[in-house]
Amino acid sequence: MLTLDTDLQLALDLVGVFVFALTGGLVAVKKRLDLFGVLVLAAAAALGGGVLRDLLIGDTPPVGISDWRLLGTAVLAGLVTFVFHPGVERISKVVRVLDAAGLATFAIGGSLKALGAGVSPLAAVVIGCITAVGGGMVRDVLAGQVPEVLRREMYALPALLGSTVLVAAHQADRMSVAAIWACVGLVFVIRMVAVVLDVHAPKPLRTGELT
Amino acid sequence: MLTLDTDLQLALDLVGVFVFALTGGLVAVKKRLDLFGVLVLAAAAALGGGVLRDLLIGDTPPVGISDWRLLGTAVLAGLVTFVFHPGVERISKVVRVLDAAGLATFAIGGSLKALGAGVSPLAAVVIGCITAVGGGMVRDVLAGQVPEVLRREMYALPALLGSTVLVAAHQADRMSVAAIWACVGLVFVIRMVAVVLDVHAPKPLRTGELT
Amino acid sequence: MLTLDTDLQLALDLVGVFVFALTGGLVAVKKRLDLFGVLVLAAAAALGGGVLRDLLIGDTPPVGISDWRLLGTAVLAGLVTFVFHPGVERISKVVRVLDAAGLATFAIGGSLKALGAGVSPLAAVVIGCITAVGGGMVRDVLAGQVPEVLRREMYALPALLGSTVLVAAHQADRMSVAAIWACVGLVFVIRMVAVVLDVHAPKPLRTGELT
Numbered sequence: 001m002l003t004l005d006t007d008l009q010l011a012l013d014l015v016g017v018f019v020f021a022l023t024g025g026l027v028a029v030k031k032r033l034d035l036f037g038v039l040v041l042a043a044a045a046a047l048g049g050g051v052l053r054d055l056l057i058g059d060t061p062p063v064g065i066s067d068w069r070l071l072g073t074a075v076l077a078g079l080v081t082f083v084f085h086p087g088v089e090r091i092s093k094v095v096r097v098l099d100a101a102g103l104a105t106f107a108i109g110g111s112l113k114a115l116g117a118g119v120s121p122l123a124a125v126v127i128g129c130i131t132a133v134g135g136g137m138v139r140d141v142l143a144g145q146v147p148e149v150l151r152r153e154m155y156a157l158p159a160l161l162g163s164t165v166l167v168a169a170h171q172a173d174r175m176s177v178a179a180i181w182a183c184v185g186l187v188f189v190i191r192m193v194a195v196v197l198d199v200h201a202p203k204p205l206r207t208g209e210l211t
Numbered sequence: 212m213l214t215l216d217t218d219l220q221l222a223l224d225l226v227g228v229f230v231f232a233l234t235g236g237l238v239a240v241k242k243r244l245d246l247f248g249v250l251v252l253a254a255a256a257a258l259g260g261g262v263l264r265d266l267l268i269g270d271t272p273p274v275g276i277s278d279w280r281l282l283g284t285a286v287l288a289g290l291v292t293f294v295f296h297p298g299v300e301r302i303s304k305v306v307r308v309l310d311a312a313g314l315a316t317f318a319i320g321g322s323l324k325a326l327g328a329g330v331s332p333l334a335a336v337v338i339g340c341i342t343a344v345g346g347g348m349v350r351d352v353l354a355g356q357v358p359e360v361l362r363r364e365m366y367a368l369p370a371l372l373g374s375t376v377l378v379a380a381h382q383a384d385r386m387s388v389a390a391i392w393a394c395v396g397l398v399f400v401i402r403m404v405a406v407v408l409d410v411h412a413p414k415p416l417r418t419g420e421l422t
Numbered sequence: 423m424l425t426l427d428t429d430l431q432l433a434l435d436l437v438g439v440f441v442f443a444l445t446g447g448l449v450a451v452k453k454r455l456d457l458f459g460v461l462v463l464a465a466a467a468a469l470g471g472g473v474l475r476d477l478l479i480g481d482t483p484p485v486g487i488s489d490w491r492l493l494g495t496a497v498l499a500g501l502v503t504f505v506f507h508p509g510v511e512r513i514s515k516v517v518r519v520l521d522a523a524g525l526a527t528f529a530i531g532g533s534l535k536a537l538g539a540g541v542s543p544l545a546a547v548v549i550g551c552i553t554a555v556g557g558g559m560v561r562d563v564l565a566g567q568v569p570e571v572l573r574r575e576m577y578a579l580p581a582l583l584g585s586t587v588l589v590a591a592h593q594a595d596r597m598s599v600a601a602i603w604a605c606v607g608l609v610f611v612i613r614m615v616a617v618v619l620d621v622h623a624p625k626p627l628r629t630g631e632l633t
Contacts (some may be wrong), residue, residue: 028572029626036579037572038626051478056262058271060480061536066545082626114272123277137353142559144568146355150239150248157247204240204249204293266475269482325483334488348564357566361450361459368458415460415504417450 009109012184016075016102021046021074022088022095024139025081031143035082041139042078043071046139053110053131094150096195096198100158104187107132108180111166121167128163131157132187154194162187220320223395226285227313232257232285233299233306235350236292242354246293252350253289254282259349264321264342268328307406311369315398318343318370319391322377332378340367341376343398365405373398431531434606436495438524442516443468443496444510446561447503453565457504463561464500465493475532475553477540518617524581526609529554529581530594530602533588543589550585551578552610576616584609 005064010060028038047064054062064070081088088095110131115126132150133156140147149155156197193199235256239249258275265273275281292299299306321342323334344360345365351358360366377394380386404410445592446467450460469486476484486492503510510517532553536546555571555578571577588605591597615621 003619031568032625033568035574035624036576036627040572040578055266055477056272056276058269058480061478061541061545061549065478065548066542068544071544085626117272118276119272122279122282123272126276126282127272141352141563142569142572144355145565146242146244147353150244150251150353155247156251168490203243203245204296263471266477267483267487269480296614328483330483331488333490333493337487337493338483352563355566357453357455358564359562361455361462366458367462414454415507 010069012101012105013109014069015098016105017046017070017073018077019095019098019102020049020106020135021077023080023099023136024074025078026085026088027139027143027145028078029081029085033143038082039075039078041142042081043074044142045135045139046074047071047135049106049110049131049134049136051158052100052134052138053113053127056123057114057119057128058128059113059117088209097192100191100195102190103132103155103159103191104162104184107163107187108166108184112180115167115170121171124167125160125163125171127204128166129159132156132159132163154199158187158190158193158194223312223316224320225280226309227316228257228281228284229288230306230309230313231260231317232288234310234347235285236289237299238350238354238356239289240292240296249293249415250286250289252353253292254285255353256283256346257288258346259379260317260321260342260345260347261392263345263349264324264338267334267338267341268325268330270324270328274307282328291328308403311399311402311406314343314370314402315373315395316376317346318398319377319395322374323391326378326381332382335378335381336371336374339377340370343367343370343374365410366402369401369405371397372401399402432491435531436491437466437520438527439492439495440499441517441520441524442528442557443499444503444557445521447500448507449561449565449567450500450512451503451507456606458495460504461497461500463564465496466564467557467561468496468499469493469557471528471532471553471556471558471620474556474560475535475549478545478552479536479541480551480616481535481539485517506568519520519614521616522610522613525554525577525581525613526584526606529585529609530588530606533585534602537589537592543593544571545580546589546592547585551581554578554585576621577613578608580612580616583612 014070022044024041024043025038027045028041031037033041047062047070050063050064050070054060107128111124111128113131114127119127136149136155137147162183165186166175166180169179169183232253235252235254236249238256239252242248244252258273258281258313261275261281262273265271265275322335322339324342325338330338347360348358373394376397377391380390400405443464446463446465447460449467449514450463453459455463469484469492472486472492473484476482476486529550533546533550535553536549541549558571558577559569584605586604588597591601591605
């Protein structure tokens with residue numbers, strides 16, 4: 001099974017975990033949760049997607065609660081948000097770019113791990129998407145709000161496209177380190193384009209509009 | 212292990228998936244979610260119960276994210292709801308009848324699969340119920356509302372009764388294709404009676420009413 | 423693997439299940455759910471933490487849906503709440519003490535089971551906490567409210583401390599029945615002190631307060 005270089009994969013994972021944890025911490029601060037609430041939402045946002053991935057492929061205990069580097073990074077980001085949250089909000093553009101990078105590495109890394117576990121191609125695509133957006137969904141459900149990914153932004157589609165291309169390359173026996181990187185870049189670029197152009201997915205017509 | 216005829220089982224599953232996905236799509240439309248939100252809630256409603264079932268019996272990856280016929284049917288129903296939702300709402304009586312059929316096949320099919328995995332009789336009953344109502348619960352939690360099954364209707368009780376009778380037949384070594392069908396019919400009929408008579412489960416007395 | 427005496431462990435588990443189920447039933451009554459909703463929230467609060475624990479360590483089907491003594495106790499407590507809820511509210515101080523006992527036995531019992539499954543020390547601590555607070559989180563998410571453990575009280579910290587001490591003892595090869603009991607007592611005492619002194623975790627400064 002081809003994968004990213006281990007150290008690089010870990011570095012990318014940690015960036016994703018850190019940034020996703022910042023988003024979790026910010027939601028918790030907005031909801032006026034206490035320190036524990038901030039840390040839990042930070043960890044849920046950062047690790048929830050990977051925990052779901054590991055449960056879905058039967059790899060227990062999930063690495064997100066088992067490896068101190070991941071949990072430690074999430075807790076650190078939660079503490080940073082707790083103490084410096086006005087500063088974190090001020091650099092929200094930087095957070096958005098890093099968040100797109102996290103989305104990309106989580107989606108492709110999730111699909112790679114699922115393929116390595118021998119699941120069907122469809123499951124590998126779905127699990128990649130769940131790895132990428134699952135943490136944010138857990139964060140929002142715990143915070144009592146409809147998951148942002150369902151409401152506001154062209155967020156899941158880049159992950160879906162990238163994971164699909166990756167799995168297609170795997171099925172065509174064209175997997176390589178370059179292909180993996182291309183998929184990571186694809187997710188990142190599409191997501192950034194959506195952010196910059198403020199693209200949204202279409203909404204259903206209101207009943208009145210249709211008649 | 213006795214089961215339903217495979218083709219028939221699949222046909223029933225697909226009907227259940229399609230109808231449950233319609234209910235998920237309708238909730239998403241009501242919440243003004245975008246296209247992705249409609250598709251995710253459709254898939255969550257249709258496949259959530261089966262995914263929970265498979266996680267609880269340790270059958271990973273869950274068939275709901277692994278078999279393209281199930282996921283494809285759910286996505287198709289989501290698209291139908293997205294485009295034609297006023298029409299889908301207009302045939303809500305038809306949806307209710309099909310929903311009762313989905314409830315019946317999911318409950319009995321879930322208990323059968325759990326028995327096949329060698330779980331305890333109690334677990335087989337519980338897993339049947341979770342298969343039947345779990346998708347709707349995931350749908351409602353993601354949509355930010357208290358699960359309908361906890362609030363409004365005599366919905367879970369038919370599933371509970373049907374699964375209990377099925378597991379009792381299994382324990383008594385009286386399992387047969389006819390018994391399975393009888394249980395499916397039992398759930399369907401009780402549910403339809405509850406719909407037609409507008410029967411509800413009792414509510415707790417208010418504190419004031421008791422004193 | 424050292425564990426508590428089986429009968430005693432079961433007795434403690436059942437006390438925890440009963441009390442947690444009361445809290446679930448009370449939330450359901452406040453939300454005006456019907457009988458089924460009361461029973462489901464009672465079971466979710468009582469068994470949710472253990473079900474999450476078993477999913478995270480891959481022990482399926484989870485004992486919470488497989489052992490009739492646990493589910494039966496939860497359902498009994500749900501019925502008690504349904505019928506006698508004003509009385510249950512009146513003895514809320516007793517419920518709080520028993521709840522602290524449940525928190526203690528669930529946290530330590532959860533970590534013990536996780537250690538027995540061979541997980542990493544970190545995972546054993548995290549799983550102990552999830553066992554202790556997970557049921558309440560599931561209860562609150564289903565009831566449509568932000569989990570109380572994130573909002574209001576010094577609730578998770580005692581569980582975290584107790585599980586950490588237990589796992590440290592295990593790593594240092596100093597595990598004994600006395601050590602287990604000491605950890606249970608530690609969680610209980612810290613929790614009760616927090617209740618009596620009305621201690622809360624710190625909250626983030628508002629943006630205005632910081633500038």
